[in-house]
Amino acid sequence: MDTLLNTKPMTKVTATVPLSKITDDRDMLRMAAKLTRDLSTPNPVIYWTDFLGSAAIGYAAxxxxxxxxxxWLAVACAILSVLALYRATLFIHEITHLDHSRLPHFRLGWNLVIGAPMMLPSFMYEGIHMIHHTRTRYGTVEDPEYLPLALMKPWSLPLFLLTAILMPVGLLLRFGILGPLSMFSPRLRRLVVGRFSGLQINPRFERRDPEGDFAKQWRWQELGASCVAIALIVTTLTGILPLKAFLIYMGVISGVAVINQLRTLAAHLWENEGETLNITAQYLDSVNVPDGFLPYLWAPVGLRYHALHHLLPRLPYHSLGEAHRRISGALTQDSVYETASYPSLRAVIARLAVNTMRKPRR
Incomplete structure (x- = not known):
């Protein structure tokens, strides 16, 4: 610990030093792992209660x-529904990191309660997100979840947000039309799997066909989402489902997508130029927003500690707050660890927006 406490401060180093030039702070990595060794076990009671409670509130609203x-009451219910279903939906992130033997049937339960009804089965994230955590792929052209947004033109940010509004339409087309049709066309199937089967933001990323047990998971999850999408299309066109109900449902899904897209903007600094980064550099390109109440709404299920999550990706979401307290308490305020903490969503987005106005731009 003494070695770590005496390390040279690197406050906001990413503002002047390229991420690819940052050396790994091995003392910080060792200390973080040591202090959190007892926090790695997921608590089934917390997971199931939080997830099912959020889903119940969301659907009731x-x-x-x-x-x-x-x-006015309808608008209030819609806002509550968006926030609650957003929280329930973000458990898809936990599913990608879980040792499923420690939390049996959670993936199945999540897909039945949220994945199929929201047309967002967990295979859309599983197999995608872990590439983002790969040591040699983070922030490169092979990372499905990374774009150098800070190096792009200013209009890239509003466009990035606006695309989320259309997400429910895209899901309806993917699972209600393209998915079923692709079963009769190998060429269309390759396109659907490669381009329209992942929550990716990198347009150059193309997904591979699933294999083994994951392929079995994929099949039943896609079947469930397709049944819901087809039912929505058919019942709305035939008048069985009132148009008002359909539009509100799609609007809630759109609201969930927009908040998540806003959270995504604040998850990283997006300043890597495609270089391979070490763990410390990946951490410094990521964001913690540990203080205040609002992050519980826009970055729930532990995602307010996104930089810490990149440091310790195996920690369950309910352990991240305690892990942050332990690590922060063991280090000085000018340590490398504190460099990734920001005061608010506004501060992170403002930094990103300012960076897009600098030249040269992509």
Whole structure:
């Protein structure tokens, strides 16, 4: 610990030093692992209670938004539905990191309650997100979840957010039309799997066909989402499902997508130019927003500690707050660890926006 406490401060080093030139702070890595060794076991009670409670509130509020006659009450119900279902949906991130033997049937339960109804099965993230955590792929052209947004033109940021509004339409087309049709066309199937089967933001990333047990998971998850999408299309076109109910449902999914896209903007600094980065550099390109109440709403399920998550990706979400307290308490305020903490969502987005206005731009 003494070695770490005396390390040279690197406050906001990423503002002047390229990420690829940063050396690994091995003392910090060892200390973080040592202090959190007892926090790696997921608590089933917390997981199931949090997930099912969030989903129940979300669906109840959705029903309220559809059924109540008061416009103001309907809007309030819709907002509550978006926030609750957003929280429930973000457990997809936990599913990608879980040792499923420690939390049996959670993936199945999540897909039945959220994945299929929201047309967002977990295979859309599984097999994608772990590439983002790969030591040699983070921030490179092979990373499906990374774009150098800070190096792009200013209009890239609003465009990035606006695309999320159309996400429910895209999911409806993917699972209601393209997915079923691709079963009869190998060429279309390759396109659907490669381009339209992952929550990726890198347009150059192309997904490979699933294999083994994951392929079995993929099949039943896709079947469930397709059944929901086809049912929505058919019942709306035939008038069985009122157009108002359909639009509110799609609007809630769109709201979930927009908040998540905003959170994604604040998850990293997006300043890597495609170079391979070490763990410390990846950490410094990522963001913690540990203080305040609002991060519990826009970055729930532990994602307010996104930089810490990149440092210790195996920690369950309910352990991240305690891990942050332990590590922060063991280090000085000018340590490398504190460099990744920012005061608010606004501060992170403002930094990103300012960086897009600098030249040269992509």
């Amino acid at each position: 959705l029903a309220g938004a559809i059924l109540v006659s008061s416009p």
